[in-house]
Amino acid sequence: MGRWEPDARGRLARVALELYAERGFEQTTVEDIAERAGVTERTFFRHFADKREVLFDGSGALQQGLVDAIAGAPDGLSPIDVVGRAFAAAGSMLEDRRDHARRRSAVIAANPALQERELLKMAGLAAAATTALRARGVPDPAAGLAAQAGVAVFSVGFEAWVTGTSSDTLAATIEASLAQLRAVTAGAAP
Amino acid sequence: MGRWEPDARGRLARVALELYAERGFEQTTVEDIAERAGVTERTFFRHFADKREVLFDGSGALQQGLVDAIAGAPDGLSPIDVVGRAFAAAGSMLEDRRDHARRRSAVIAANPALQERELLKMAGLAAAATTALRARGVPDPAAGLAAQAGVAVFSVGFEAWVTGTSSDTLAATIEASLAQLRAVTAGAAP
DNA sequence: CAGGTGATGTCAGTTGCTGTCATCACCAAC
DNA sequence: GTTGGTGATGACAGCAACTGACATCACCTG
Numbered sequence: 001m002g003r004w005e006p007d008a009r010g011r012l013a014r015v016a017l018e019l020y021a022e023r024g025f026e027q028t029t030v031e032d033i034a035e036r037a038g039v040t041e042r043t044f045f046r047h048f049a050d051k052r053e054v055l056f057d058g059s060g061a062l063q064q065g066l067v068d069a070i071a072g073a074p075d076g077l078s079p080i081d082v083v084g085r086a087f088a089a090a091g092s093m094l095e096d097r098r099d100h101a102r103r104r105s106a107v108i109a110a111n112p113a114l115q116e117r118e119l120l121k122m123a124g125l126a127a128a129a130t131t132a133l134r135a136r137g138v139p140d141p142a143a144g145l146a147a148q149a150g151v152a153v154f155s156v157g158f159e160a161w162v163t164g165t166s167s168d169t170l171a172a173t174i175e176a177s178l179a180q181l182r183a184v185t186a187g188a189a190p
Numbered sequence: 191m192g193r194w195e196p197d198a199r200g201r202l203a204r205v206a207l208e209l210y211a212e213r214g215f216e217q218t219t220v221e222d223i224a225e226r227a228g229v230t231e232r233t234f235f236r237h238f239a240d241k242r243e244v245l246f247d248g249s250g251a252l253q254q255g256l257v258d259a260i261a262g263a264p265d266g267l268s269p270i271d272v273v274g275r276a277f278a279a280a281g282s283m284l285e286d287r288r289d290h291a292r293r294r295s296a297v298i299a300a301n302p303a304l305q306e307r308e309l310l311k312m313a314g315l316a317a318a319a320t321t322a323l324r325a326r327g328v329p330d331p332a333a334g335l336a337a338q339a340g341v342a343v344f345s346v347g348f349e350a351w352v353t354g355t356s357s358d359t360l361a362a363t364i365e366a367s368l369a370q371l372r373a374v375t376a377g378a379a380p
Numbered sequence: 381c382a383g384g385t386g387a388t389g390t391c392a393g394t395t396g397c398t399g400t401c402a403t404c405a406c407c408a409a410c
Numbered sequence: 411g412t413t414g415g416t417g418a419t420g421a422c423a424g425c426a427a428c429t430g431a432c433a434t435c436a437c438c439t440g
Contacts, residue, residue: 003436004388029426040389045428080375112310119309120302141346141367146374148342155338156331177331184336185270185375193405194419219395230420235397 004039009047009057011037016054021103025051025111052117055104058093059121063128065090070132079138083129083150084178088171091154095170098162105162126151153177194229199237199247201227206244211293215241215301242307245294248283249311253318255280260322269328273319273340274368278361281344285360288352295352316341343367 005011015037019028030051034041048054069086077085094101108114129147138146157174164173195201205227209218220241224231238244259276267275284291298304319337328336347364354363 008387030428031426041427042390042429043388046387049428051427078374078376115313116306116310119313120306123305123309141350141370142374144346145342145367145371148345149339149371149375152335152338152342156334160331177335180331181335181339182375184268184332185339185372186268198418220397221395231396232398232421233419236418239397241396 008037008039008043012039012044012047013054013057017104017107020055020107025107025114052114055108055114056117056121059124061093062090063125065093066125067128067132070129071135073136079133079142079146080149080178080182082133082136083146084153084174086129087150087154087157088174091158091170091174098170101162122151122155125154149181153181156180198227198229198233202229202234202237203244203247207294207297210245210297210301215297215304242304245298245304246307246311249314251283252280253315255283256315257318257322260319261325263326269323269332269336270339270368270372272323272326273336274343274364276319277340277344277347278364281348281360281364288360291352312341312345315344339371343371346370 012033016028016033019032019036022028030044031041033054034044037044044054048057066086069089070082073082073086108118126144126147129150130144133143133146134140154174154177157177158170160177161168161170161173202223206218206223209222209226212218220234221231223244224234227234234244238247256276259279260272263272263276298308316334316337319340320334323333323336324330344364344367347367348360350367351358351360351363
């Protein structure tokens with residue numbers, strides 16, 4: 001066995017979510033988290049840039065999955081379909097962790113500072129999707145608009161999936177959200 | 191004349207933008223701002239909730255303009271048209287301050303913490319637009335999707351307006367962005 | 381077994397932000 | 411004109427987030 005318990009990072013992330021859920025984000029100090037995880041405050045900041053980032057450790061993998069799905073999408077799809085399907089595909093990595101997603105979402109919904117960070121991550125997804133669409137030949141500003149529309153579709157779908165009680169998959173919920181967006185934007189300007 | 195120079199709030203906002211532009215956001219302390227504005231640090235925090243908020247003092251007025259424009263839109267328009275036109279109308283209050291908008295945007299673009307706050311304001315606009323659309327009878331989830339799509343249209347249009355050198359109005363740029371979104375989402379899912 | 385490496389601990393320091401109380405011009409009522 | 415209330419500010423103490431610098435020590439590598 002090592003000098004310290006292994007996976008300090010994982011312990012910190014789990015403990016942080018626990019404490020944020022128990023007492024609230026602002027009522028939890030980094031020292032609280034570090035103590036319960038059995039490390040020092042300094043070690044927390046070696047693993048996570050700040051007190052919020054600890055809830056968003058998986059966002060890099062989600063972004064990578066999104067980019068891969070856009071790059072690997074079949075030809076002939078419209079940009080919005082590419083992005084919509086890519087979000088549905090990338091979201092599959094959350095599919096079997098709805099309980100965790102629920103707890104995490106509740107914590108984020110309860111605190112504006114955490115919402116800010118989530119929005120920044122979503123903007124990161126949109127930026128990555130824009131680049132991936134351009135690589136497929138989608139011109140500006142269509143690439144950026146399709147990417148942002150995709151984020152909107154994902155957000156609305158994810159919210160419904162995590163809030164709802166039905167057993168619909170996240171992917172199906174996102175596809176439904178995409179269909180709704182198509183309907184909403186279909187009307188021609190008079 | 192009063193005991194203190196009037197409009198401490200306005201001075202703080204102007205000085206903050208100045209200093210953020212000169213030295214960068216992180217290299218500027220609140221004490222720097224307060225000192226140049228001729229007040230104490232404590233007074234800064236009486237006017238603004240935190241160091242970032244000082245750049246977003248006008249967002250409340252923009253949101254009010256947006257809500258009013260949605261409420262006052264003519265009947266018979268599709269939701270996305272209502273929102274698109276409302277953003278174009280609300281944006282008119284920025285029309286004659288493009289220089290200021292440019293400086294401010296450059297500062298925000300240079301710092302992720304400021305981008306987070308801007309994204310939170312945009313999310314606030316989307317939430318307000320969603321409520322205003324529901325009041326017009328637009329059902330869920332169409333209201334939320336149209337609102338978020340409207341924010342995407344506004345963001346892309348504003349970015350083009352503030353970055354570009356042409357003399358196109360912000361309203362026209364937003365309308366063009368809306369047309370682009372319509373084109374992007376038009377393709378039917380195969 | 382000597383030396384390098386990586387993860388952690390320790391500690392001092394800056395800064396954002398808050399609570400509390402004092403101050404003082406201004407204004408209204410008497 | 412004096413009195414008392416009000417609103418904006420100053421002064422000050424204190425907490426918590428975050429950072430930089432240096433020490434420690436198990437582990438690996440040659």
